[in-house]
Amino acid sequence: MATLMLRIRIEEKTFPGDDDQRRTIFRALSLDIADGQVCVLTGASGVGKSTLLSIVSGADSEFRGSVSGRARPIGMLFQTPRLLPWLTALRNVELAIPGHAPDAARWLAAVGLKGHEQDYPQRLSGGMARRVALARALAVEPALLLLDEPFASLDEATAQAMRNLLRDSFAKRRPTTLLVTHDLAFASSLGDRVIVLEGPPARIVRDVAISRRDDAGSARFKLGSPAQ
């Protein structure tokens, strides 16, 4: 049994609503994620998946509760790429890994952007910019990896290549991962656990452990307690 590592306890998280009333996003949400576990988060749009990632990353601290055992370095693929528009694709990755600049080009090549190192984000398509952001997230060799819809706005061939990249990367090194996606087929092949959120306020309605690949190479869902 792996060592328990990331403990998320959210007593309450609210946002300003339209009519002076605060909208409750989370209430009494509790989630433990074991070291090296790949946890897939899914649920309807607007339920709070991205907010949960933001809380886990430490960027959002305006909530009642706590997040402990947050390992570093953290790699994160945000909903938008969040690239520095005045720096080239290469510099955007390099800045996240000071002292390991040569690795940046290797990661850009790994996400299929060889030859685009000197392009500014404005010249990249949405999908390409997203891949630069993914390269940056992986380049830091994260202990905690937060991925928000990593395959959104990618064409199918590129999305498949990115799935393979993540799979290969996880085969070598498996950071604790929170992955927001609607791509459950992929999630089942890579994840250890699928968590379904419903709300508001968001609550965990399904916490599904995924059994590791069987002999036939397919993954199976197993309803039950979290795989830890």
Added chain:
Amino acid sequence: MTEVSAISTNIQRWQSAAALLAMVLAWQVAASVAADRLFPGPVQVVSVLLNEAVRGELLYHLGISLARVAASLGAAILIGAALGYAAGRSRRADIWMRPWIVLLLNMPALITVILIYIWLGLADTALVLAVTLNKIPNVVVTIREGAGRLDKDLAEMAELYRFSRAAMLRYVVLPQLAPFFLVTLRNGLALTWKIVLLAELLGRSNGVGFQLQVYFQNFDVAHILAYAISFGVVMLAIEYGLLVPLERRLLEWRR
């Protein structure tokens, strides 16, 4: 640049040159008709300008005024940017600074210059301080605007990836403030040299402002225009030799 747009740009340049030439010709004709020493023509003004340049007077006084402009503008930008950044990032700092900024923004430059000369004496430091004080509020207002609009998402990203403070400043904050600094520099240059000339006229014994005062006493319009033109030429050189290339370099990523 396409061939068509290159031709269009060339035509625009020729049109601008032709307009300038027409203005100079009209000036020369009007001066010839007036035939008055209080209304010299361009040929006479250029001749005075060349004569002053050869004697070394023009460059000496121009150099002194430019040094004062540079010192005042540099100090105003350094101090004003720090205050403006604080005001843009902290509501409390903004509230504390706001009345001072409004007061200084509306204070006539003449009053500041006179008061500082009275308190500190007719010295270069007093001049630079007076001009700096006049310019600081403009810098604060512009940089405060930029600092208030800094992208929160980029700051979050930089914090997540643990950018050093230097990297945060250099790669996240300053590039976002660059357009605001350019506005400050441009407006600052225009405003600062006018106040420097005024301060020189009031209390210094060298510089373009002092020379203008001397020639004003003698009603020597040719010299006054010669110095005015030379200063204008220097400002144009700074605009096209320094600010435009700087702007192009800073905003290269937008192209």
